[in-house]
Amino acid sequence: MTAAAPYDPSAYEPFAVTVDLAVLTVRAAALHVLLIRRGQEPYAGAWALPGGFLLPRESAEEAARRELAEETGLPEFLVDGVHLEQVRTYSDPDRDPRMRVVSVAFAALVPDLPEPVAGGDAAQARWVPLAEAEAAALAFDHDRILADAREQVRARLEYTCLATGFCPPEFTLGELQAVYETVWDTGLDRPNFRRKVLATPGFVQAVPGGARLTGGRGKPAALYRAGAATALHPPLLRPESPQ
Amino acid sequence: MTAAAPYDPSAYEPFAVTVDLAVLTVRAAALHVLLIRRGQEPYAGAWALPGGFLLPRESAEEAARRELAEETGLPEFLVDGVHLEQVRTYSDPDRDPRMRVVSVAFAALVPDLPEPVAGGDAAQARWVPLAEAEAAALAFDHDRILADAREQVRARLEYTCLATGFCPPEFTLGELQAVYETVWDTGLDRPNFRRKVLATPGFVQAVPGGARLTGGRGKPAALYRAGAATALHPPLLRPESPQ
DNA sequence: CCAAAAGTGTTGACAATACACCCATGA
DNA sequence: TCATGGGTGTATTGTCAACACTTTTGG
Numbered sequence: 001m002t003a004a005a006p007y008d009p010s011a012y013e014p015f016a017v018t019v020d021l022a023v024l025t026v027r028a029a030a031l032h033v034l035l036i037r038r039g040q041e042p043y044a045g046a047w048a049l050p051g052g053f054l055l056p057r058e059s060a061e062e063a064a065r066r067e068l069a070e071e072t073g074l075p076e077f078l079v080d081g082v083h084l085e086q087v088r089t090y091s092d093p094d095r096d097p098r099m100r101v102v103s104v105a106f107a108a109l110v111p112d113l114p115e116p117v118a119g120g121d122a123a124q125a126r127w128v129p130l131a132e133a134e135a136a137a138l139a140f141d142h143d144r145i146l147a148d149a150r151e152q153v154r155a156r157l158e159y160t161c162l163a164t165g166f167c168p169p170e171f172t173l174g175e176l177q178a179v180y181e182t183v184w185d186t187g188l189d190r191p192n193f194r195r196k197v198l199a200t201p202g203f204v205q206a207v208p209g210g211a212r213l214t215g216g217r218g219k220p221a222a223l224y225r226a227g228a229a230t231a232l233h234p235p236l237l238r239p240e241s242p243q
Numbered sequence: 244m245t246a247a248a249p250y251d252p253s254a255y256e257p258f259a260v261t262v263d264l265a266v267l268t269v270r271a272a273a274l275h276v277l278l279i280r281r282g283q284e285p286y287a288g289a290w291a292l293p294g295g296f297l298l299p300r301e302s303a304e305e306a307a308r309r310e311l312a313e314e315t316g317l318p319e320f321l322v323d324g325v326h327l328e329q330v331r332t333y334s335d336p337d338r339d340p341r342m343r344v345v346s347v348a349f350a351a352l353v354p355d356l357p358e359p360v361a362g363g364d365a366a367q368a369r370w371v372p373l374a375e376a377e378a379a380a381l382a383f384d385h386d387r388i389l390a391d392a393r394e395q396v397r398a399r400l401e402y403t404c405l406a407t408g409f410c411p412p413e414f415t416l417g418e419l420q421a422v423y424e425t426v427w428d429t430g431l432d433r434p435n436f437r438r439k440v441l442a443t444p445g446f447v448q449a450v451p452g453g454a455r456l457t458g459g460r461g462k463p464a465a466l467y468r469a470g471a472a473t474a475l476h477p478p479l480l481r482p483e484s485p486q
Numbered sequence: 487c488c489a490a491a492a493g494t495g496t497t498g499a500c501a502a503t504a505c506a507c508c509c510a511t512g513a
Numbered sequence: 514t515c516a517t518g519g520g521t522g523t524a525t526t527g528t529c530a531a532c533a534c535t536t537t538t539g540g
Contacts, residue, residue: 014257015297017334017345054258056343060334089332089347091260091303100299102260102345104332159402174492192530194493218491219537234480234528417519434521435503461518462510477501 016101019064020051020142022087022149023072023108026166026182030129033146034072035138037124042097043139047128049146051103060086060104068108072125075113083109083165085156087149095141107149109165157183158235161203164226170207172221173197174214184238196236202229259344262307263294263385265330265392266315266351269409269425273372276389277315278381280367285340286382290371292389294346303329303347311351315368318356326352326408328399330392338384350392352408400426401478404446407469413450415464416440417457427481439479445472 023034035047050071054063061084069079087105095101128136133146157163157180164171166179177193197203204224211220266277278290293314297306304327312322330348338344371379376389400406400423407414409422420436423429440446447467454463 015260015345017258017260054334054345057336059336060332060345086331088329089303091297091347093300093302102258102297102303102347104334104345155402159398172492189530189532190492191494191532196529213538214491217489217537217539219493221492233483235478237477239530240476415519432503432505433519434505437520439502456511457518460510460512460516462520464519 014100016099017054017060018051018101018103019054019060019067020049020090020103020105020145021064021068021072021108022049022105022146023068023074023110024130024149024153024166025110025112025127026179027112027127029178029182030131031150031182032127033130033133035126035128035133036071037126038139046139047133047136048139049105049142050125060106064104064106064108074110078110078113083162085109085152085162087145087152090141090145092141103145105145105149107153109153109162111166111168154183154238158237159232161200161227161229161232164204167226170212170223170225172212172214172223173204174221176204176224180236180238186239188239200229200232202227203232257343259342260297260303261294261344261346262297262303262310263292263333263346263348263388264307264311264315264351265292265348265389266311266317266353267373267392267396267409268353268355268370269422270355270370272421272425273374274393274425275370276373276376278369278371278376279314280369281382289382290376290379291382292348292385293368303349307347307349307351317353321353321356326405328352328395328405330388330395333384333388335384346388348388348392350396352396352405354409354411397426397481401480402475404443404470404472404475407447410469413455413466413468415455415457415466416447417464419447419467423479423481429482431482443472443475445470446475 021034025032025034034050036050038044038046038048050067052063052067052071054060055066058066064084065079065082068074068082068084069076074082085107087107089102089104091102093100095103130146130150134143134150137143138146153162163176163179163183166183167175173194174190176197177188177190180193181188205227207223207225212223213220264277268275268277277293279293281287281289281291293310295306295310295314297303298309301309307327308322308325311317311325311327312319317325328350330350332345332347334345336343338346373389373393377386377393380386381389396405406419406422406426409426410418416437417433419440420431420433423436424431448470450466450468455466456463
């Protein structure tokens with residue numbers, strides 16, 4: 001608030017504040033999301049997004065990063081560098097049957113990695129193809145959160161450089177293109193994609209001596225690192241009709 | 244959250260949850276924001292964004308609309324139709340010196356209107372030019388919220404149809420163009436702007452018999468209503484270098 | 487030598503800009 | 514009839530998509 005209203009906390013119902021995470025990755029030419037199997041009611045046995053309560057001296061961003069480390073078993077260096085993005089805040093009074101819970105949702109973009117070990121308090125953590133996750137009924141309003149996160153990532157790929165968040169620290173332009181093609185479920189022309197990326201200052205920066213084989217054969221591809229830029233002007237528009 | 248963690252609310256500090264509103268309008272060729280003079284500590288006498296606590300059975304969106312009506316003295320028909328957009332959620336533990344307050348920020352786009360009457364609990368409400376508001380030190384972290392809201396609106400004008408939110412129910416293309424020029428602080432070519440808007444299906448729809456004089460003289464302009472579309476494909480990109 | 491993947495060049499279609507011009511109205 | 518703002522036409526300029534082609538590797 002923070003306006004001129006009377007300020008008696010006890011006059012207001014206490015709220016629990018949590019974060020929910022849509023941890024996304026590109027794996028085997030499909031978007032995947034990290035889901036956790038719930039161990040207790042409500043929604044026991046159902047899949048849910050990882051998340052948890054804010055600690056007393058913690059911002060939502062800090063809580064998101066902590067939960068990412070605690071619940072998902074992702075390696076620490078990755079948690080530190082991961083791209084976290086607020087999606088929106090969900091505050092429907094009935095979104096949790098037990099009490100009033102307001103949740104700040106984040107999308108986290110991570111490169112493809114080995115199956116996470118369910119660490120700490122999480123029962124089971126698993127990478128689930130997004131199509132499968134959207135078909136299933138997730139706990140609480142997590143269907144909605146996941147759909148919003150997916151749509152936000154799809155849209156922001158056009159105007160921002162965040163696609164590099166799906167790539168390892170050093171990547172080829174082919175890998176970056178595969179990210180776009182997977183997230184948008186469309187095909188892109190390689191020469192044109194290449195030109196557009198390289199023409200945007202600060203999107204990627206070449207690794208001087210770097211080269212790597214990708215498919216086993218073929219010419220080794222030059223390696224790039226994510227650049228300093230965060231916005232993408234002009235944008236990389238997705239084609240209207242796929243393929 | 245909503246994961247498998249133990250669920251004892253008393254184990255967690257109680258949070259207050261509020262909404263803060265950046266109510267924006269275009270007036271006299273400048274973006275203005277609605278500010279409220281604080282009547283009590285902390286930040287007594289300082290200007291702040293309107294806002295307030297969530298009620299027990301209310302979502303953040305509902306609270307935002309209610310506060311808009313209560314605090315700003317805007318006419319009711321306008322509050323019902325206003326375009327509200329979540330900006331992000333601010334959760335720094337020290338953002339309010341008295342207690343832990345998590346705030347969901349919204350941007351509200353309204354057409355130009357007569358000076359609001361400070362209604363109800365609000366001490367004073369006033370339209371302040373954005374440049375002036377950004378130069379002043381607002382209460383709490385409202386500087387930051389306002390900057391984020393402004394940047395979000397600037398960016399979303401490119402990719403969405405929300406510019407019509409700054410216009411009255413029926414408007415001319417000249418007025419719509421003035422919105423873009425004001426928000427972006429740039430000049431646009433009238434014929435080209437016109438074509439782009441009309442070429443985007445669902446952006447605006449012509450009012451059959453409508454025509455209105457704008458500057459007192461000149462040819463009366465055709466009237467348009469906001470269309471059904473919400474996205475803008477292809478986008479209306481702002482020029483890199485103004486003027 | 488062939489397949490596969492990276493990287494370069496070229497062309498033509500289309501879109502956007504810039505700007506000239508006409509129209510309708512008030513003073 | 515002039516100033517002002519709305520609306521239309523058009524040529525030039527870029528930009529982007531499409532696709533042919535070369536390069537470098539493994540088998």
